[in-house]
Amino acid sequence: MASVTLHIQSPPLNHDVVSLPRNHFPVVTFKTTFFGSSLTANGKPLSLRKTFRTQPVITSSSSSSSTHTFDVVIIGAGIIGLTIARQFLIGSDLSVAVVDKDVPCSGATGAGQGYLWMVHKEPESDTWDLTMRSYKLWQMFAENVRTQGLDPLQELGSLLVGRTAEEAATLKKKVKRLSEAGLRAEYLTSDALRLKEPELEVGKDGGAAFLPDDCQLDAQRAVAFIQKANRHFSTKGRYAEFFHDPVTSLLRSDSSSEVEGVRTSKNTLYSKKAVIVAAGCWSGSLAHDLFRESNILLNVPVKPRKGHLVVLENFSAFRLDHGLMEMGYVDHLHDSLDHKSSHSVKVEEGQALSVSMTATMDTMGNLVLGSSRQFTGYSTRVDESIINHIWKRAGEFFPKLKELPLGDFTLDRKVRIGLRPYMPDGKPVIGPVPGLMNVIIATGHEGGGLSMALGTAEMVADMVLGNPGTVDMAAFALQGRCC
Numbered sequence: 001m002a003s004v005t006l007h008i009q010s011p012p013l014n015h016d017v018v019s020l021p022r023n024h025f026p027v028v029t030f031k032t033t034f035f036g037s038s039l040t041a042n043g044k045p046l047s048l049r050k051t052f053r054t055q056p057v058i059t060s061s062s063s064s065s066s067t068h069t070f071d072v073v074i075i076g077a078g079i080i081g082l083t084i085a086r087q088f089l090i091g092s093d094l095s096v097a098v099v100d101k102d103v104p105c106s107g108a109t110g111a112g113q114g115y116l117w118m119v120h121k122e123p124e125s126d127t128w129d130l131t132m133r134s135y136k137l138w139q140m141f142a143e144n145v146r147t148q149g150l151d152p153l154q155e156l157g158s159l160l161v162g163r164t165a166e167e168a169a170t171l172k173k174k175v176k177r178l179s180e181a182g183l184r185a186e187y188l189t190s191d192a193l194r195l196k197e198p199e200l201e202v203g204k205d206g207g208a209a210f211l212p213d214d215c216q217l218d219a220q221r222a223v224a225f226i227q228k229a230n231r232h233f234s235t236k237g238r239y240a241e242f243f244h245d246p247v248t249s250l251l252r253s254d255s256s257s258e259v260e261g262v263r264t265s266k267n268t269l270y271s272k273k274a275v276i277v278a279a280g281c282w283s284g285s286l287a288h289d290l291f292r293e294s295n296i297l298l299n300v301p302v303k304p305r306k307g308h309l310v311v312l313e314n315f316s317a318f319r320l321d322h323g324l325m326e327m328g329y330v331d332h333l334h335d336s337l338d339h340k341s342s343h344s345v346k347v348e349e350g351q352a353l354s355v356s357m358t359a360t361m362d363t364m365g366n367l368v369l370g371s372s373r374q375f376t377g378y379s380t381r382v383d384e385s386i387i388n389h390i391w392k393r394a395g396e397f398f399p400k401l402k403e404l405p406l407g408d409f410t411l412d413r414k415v416r417i418g419l420r421p422y423m424p425d426g427k428p429v430i431g432p433v434p435g436l437m438n439v440i441i442a443t444g445h446e447g448g449g450l451s452m453a454l455g456t457a458e459m460v461a462d463m464v465l466g467n468p469g470t471v472d473m474a475a476f477a478l479q480g481r482c483c
């Protein structure tokens, strides 16, 4: 097995195309096996959860413009864009370029809590098959990565908790439906729940739906791993990244008016097979701008839905052994622009905020509390009043938190903010632009983009390669949803 040492120091010089930047990682030793690598540190297997920190910052430093040709050009290096790239690389012999206006994880992906959960999903819903397929693919991914000494998924099990008799009744029905759909699911009374999570207080009428197989993923680490595996293909001339390089326009053929590629701020990228728009919440405005130049009116109604998460580092007041979410999260998720959930609060005049308790401990022992949902445009400014709402809501479920003033955590507190790509009808849009079969949009996953990423990637690759597909694609088509 080859052994390669990668360093973090020097940026690539005068290069717009970034191909396996060996000089851009923290020092880590790889024993290359499968397209990724078998990571070792000091000769010992390395667990992703402990020491693996590769978030290479890759910049295109040249201002001169250059032209490149690939089979597929993907706009957006979030979890959706990067997993689509991965799917083409491992499932075909096509060459792929990923373009981002910034860097990977700079969008919603970097903020995600990482729940790969089925507990709050509904069998028979449009997204059920896609989420189930993704869930299976994540498990296969994890198995593969585990053989290389890494452990990207925490199999914590999930608890969807209710505090009233009414919520408990709903949870019991939910458990029944999830069990009938083939998942291991169990209803826990408040006494049984106390044994699982002693600090959680749901009152005597409360209870929880428990799914022992639900997992949690560290998005930043998973992305780092996927990126590294993708970069393995750059040595074969099949993969390149263009970061800090926003896409500015489409290239159209004079004769057929087919889309032939994209122009970025620094480069011209031709695509022989397809252009994929996976630009998260920016996909709507981007598509609008790109197509307006071609006199095509395309309105993808995806909107940024801002979310705050509070991370208390090295939290030691108590520990959690599962991922938790309150029942109200389900309404909170499906709240529309004008409908407010039961946990809605008014923060500023005319601006609805909904906060729903989510709580988990990540692999580093940090307590991660969420989450908020707001429509406030593209701003990612931290709002302290929202942090206070999240803290207060968490305190209603974990009384011990009420004894701990949030101000005590000033030094150990981090806030993660992301803009979820929200689609008004609650499901992603994945499909070709009508009349332009070689341009595919893949966005609108809102709060489930991590969960649905691998299934989405498979679906997009199947569309381009002409494969029949594992999951019915029709429910995600643009027709009737984007005009």
Ligand SMILES: Cc1cc2nc3c(=O)[nH]c(=O)nc-3n(C[C@H](O)[C@H](O)[C@H](O)COP(=O)(O)OP(=O)(O)OC[C@H]3O[C@@H](n4cnc5c(N)ncnc54)[C@H](O)[C@@H]3O)c2cc1C
Binding pocket: 075, 076, 077, 078, 079, 080, 081, 099, 100, 101, 102, 103, 104, 105, 106, 107, 108, 109, 110, 111, 112, 113, 114, 115, 116, 245, 246, 247, 248, 278, 279, 280, 281, 282, 283, 286, 306, 307, 308, 309, 370, 371, 416, 417, 418, 419, 420, 421, 442, 443, 444, 445, 446, 447, 448, 449, 450, 451, 452
């Ligand atoms: C607080 C929070 C908690 C969450 N928790 C979970 C969870 O537990 N489980 C789960 O499944 N999901 C969760 N999500 C949702 C999940 O993070 C998103 O659905 C997912 O990250 C969306 O990925 P994406 O690739 O579509 O978008 P993004 O990650 O936003 O990536 C889009 C990329 O496109 C790039 N881009 C935009 N415009 C251009 C341009 N003109 N040219 C080039 N590039 C461009 C951006 O820079 C960005 O990098 C959470 C989200 C938030 C905010």
